[in-house]
Amino acid sequence: xxxxxxxxxxxxxxGDEAPEFNLPSAQGGQLRLSMRTVxxxxxxxxxxxxxxxxxxxxxxxxxKEQEINLAAASVVGIGVAEPSAARxxxxxxxxxxxxxxxxxxxxxTQWGLLQRDRRQGDSSRPAVFIVGPDGNxxxxxxxxRPAVEELLEKVSAITGLPKKPxxxxxxxxxEAGGEKPKKMSAEEREKIKAERxxxxxxxGSVKTAEPAQPEGGA
Numbered sequence: 001x002x003x004x005x006x007x008x009x010x011x012x013x014x015g016d017e018a019p020e021f022n023l024p025s026a027q028g029g030q031l032r033l034s035m036r037t038v039x040x041x042x043x044x045x046x047x048x049x050x051x052x053x054x055x056x057x058x059x060x061x062x063x064k065e066q067e068i069n070l071a072a073a074s075v076v077g078i079g080v081a082e083p084s085a086a087r088x089x090x091x092x093x094x095x096x097x098x099x100x101x102x103x104x105x106x107x108x109t110q111w112g113l114l115q116r117d118r119r120q121g122d123s124s125r126p127a128v129f130i131v132g133p134d135g136n137x138x139x140x141x142x143x144x145r146p147a148v149e150e151l152l153e154k155v156s157a158i159t160g161l162p163k164k165p166x167x168x169x170x171x172x173x174x175e176a177g178g179e180k181p182k183k184m185s186a187e188e189r190e191k192i193k194a195e196r197x198x199x200x201x202x203x204g205s206v207k208t209a210e211p212a213q214p215e216g217g218a
Contacts, residue, residue, distance in 0.1 A: 011112035011127060011142050018044070018131040019110040023078065023100035026086040031076065031098050034135065040072035041138065041158050042131045043151055046113055046124040047077050047099075049085040054126065058093035060148045065096060070162045073130075073155040076100060080108050080122050113142070130154055 012018060022032040036042045045061065047054040061068075061075055068075055076098045079086060086101035093099070100107075108114040108124040116122050128145050132138040139146075139154050146154075156162070 009112050011125075012129065012137045012140065014137055014140055016137050018129065018135055018137050019107070021078070021100075021102075021107040021110070023102055023107060024083070026083070026090040026099040026101060027096075031100060033076075033131065036074055036076065037131055037133050037135055040074065040133060041155050043068065043073060043075045043155065044129045044131055045075065045077050045145070046108070046111070046127045047079040047089060047093075048123045048126070049079055049081040049089050055089065055092045057126075057145055057148075058089070058095055061151075062094040062096065064148045064152055067152055067162075068155060069097075071152065071156045072159045072161050074098070078102055078107060078124070080105055080114070080124050130158070132158060 018033060018037075020033055022030055025031055033042065033044075043061075045058070047058060058077060061077075065075055074097055075095065077089075077093075077095060078100045079089065079102065081089065081101040082103055083101055086099055090099040102108050102124070105114055105122060108122075111124075111127070113124040113127055114122060115125055125142060126145055127140070127142040128151070129137050129141075130139040130151070138158060
C-alpha cells in the first residue's frame with residue numbers, strides 16, 4: 001500500500017500513495033503511518049521547532065484535537081528536530097497525540113518537503129495532508145496551511161462522523177388547523193359521572209326521556 005519515495009521529488013498530491021514513515025514520538029514510542037490509517041484518516045502536519053507561526057497553528061490543532069478524534073481521525077505532527085526540540089514543541093503547542101521527530105531527515109525528504117540551510121539548519125516546509133484509510137492522500141496543502149475548521153470538515157466528510165443529532169420534529173397540528181382538545185379536569189369528569197348516575201336512577205339515559213302520555217288519552 002505504501003511506497004518509499006526517492007530524493008528530490010515533489011510533495012505528494014491528491015490521489016498519490018502517502019510515503020510510509022515510522023518515526024519516534026516526543027510522547028514516547030514509535031508511530032508507523034500504516035498502523036494509524038487502518039483506524040481512520042490521519043492529519044499529517046509538518047512543523048518547524050521554535051517557529052512561532054508553527055507553534056500557533058499546532059495550538060489550534062490541539063484545541064480541535066478531541067473533535068478530530070471524535071470524527072475517527074488522528075493528528076500526527078512531523079518535524080526535522082532533535083528529541084529535546086520535539087518535546088519542547090509538544091509542550092508549547094499542547095498537542096496530546098503524536099509529535100514525531102525526523103532527525104535523520106528521511107521522511108521530510110520522501111515527502112518532498114526538506115529545506116536545507118547551513119546557517120539556520122535544515123527544516124521541512126509547512127504542509128498539511130489528510131491521508132485516507134486507503135493510504136492515499138485525500139487532501140494536500142503545501143506552503144499555505146488550511147484553517148483547522150476546514151480540516152475538521154474534510155475529515156468528517158470522509159468518515160461521516162460525528163453523527164449529527166436528529167432535529168426534533170415539531171408537533172403536528174390537527175388536520176383542521178385548530179387547537180388540540182384540552183384534557184378534562186378531574187372535577188369535570190366527576191360531574192359527568194354524577195349526571196349519568198342520576199339518569200340511570202331515573203330510569204332514563206343520557207338522552208332526554210320522552211314525556212309520559214296522560215291517562216285516558218285520545
